[in-house]
Amino acid sequence: MATKSKTFILEGQAAWEQTGEGVRRQIMGYSEQLMLVKVEFQQGSVGAMHEHPHAQASYVASGKFEVQIGEAKQTLACGDGFFVEPNVPHGVRCLEAGVLVDTFTPVRRDFLKA
Amino acid sequence: MATKSKTFILEGQAAWEQTGEGVRRQIMGYSEQLMLVKVEFQQGSVGAMHEHPHAQASYVASGKFEVQIGEAKQTLACGDGFFVEPNVPHGVRCLEAGVLVDTFTPVRRDFLKA
Secondary structure, rough: OOOOOOOOOHHHHHHEEEEEOOEEEEEEEOOEEEEEEEEEEOOOOOOEEOOOOOEEEEEEEEEEEEEEOOOEEEEEOOEEEEEOOOOOOEOOOOOEEEEEEEEOOOOOOOHHHO | OOOOOOEEEOOOOOOEEEEOOOEEEEEEEEEOOEEEEEEOOOOOOOOEEEEEOOOEEEEEEEEEEOOOOOOEEEEOOOOEEEEEOOOOOEEEEEEEEEEEEEEEEEEOOHHOOO
């Protein structure tokens, strides 16, 4: 079966998945080679350091975050972005509640329900 | 030379490129297989119907847009998304000023300066 999302993905219709304390995500679109995920953070919540073989490009849609990629740390706010090469450890700490748009290539199969 | 962006891309430091009347973009991060672009639209501006061999996942970071993909049309607002398979014609009309986050695989070489 083809791995692909609908063409239009409405916030009011997409499922939310709680992924940690004060953190939840909505999968907003994907096919085999590309996935876009909305991740909503409450102030003080954390996306713990982790790594994966997928390349990741992210955008701060709202809020403020301390982002660590490898050894580098940077505070990013609405309108900023960051890029994570495959297998590089990265994580975020939410300084002000907001939304990250995380995109991956290839698709994060681990995010898809069986 | 490797095709890749910086790790952290700050809105205040990234170049804006005017791409049409009332439309401008900032490249927010990329490597060979993934690119994330911020596109800012003024109310009434248009991203004309076009197509490309890259898959595209997009997120409405703010504003409201009428989005056409193939023959399908949908009005999308902040928090919604859409997915465009390779070589499928698509375009947008901005109903309320805002920002689209467009992501592509592979990288849009045509967006990179020589």
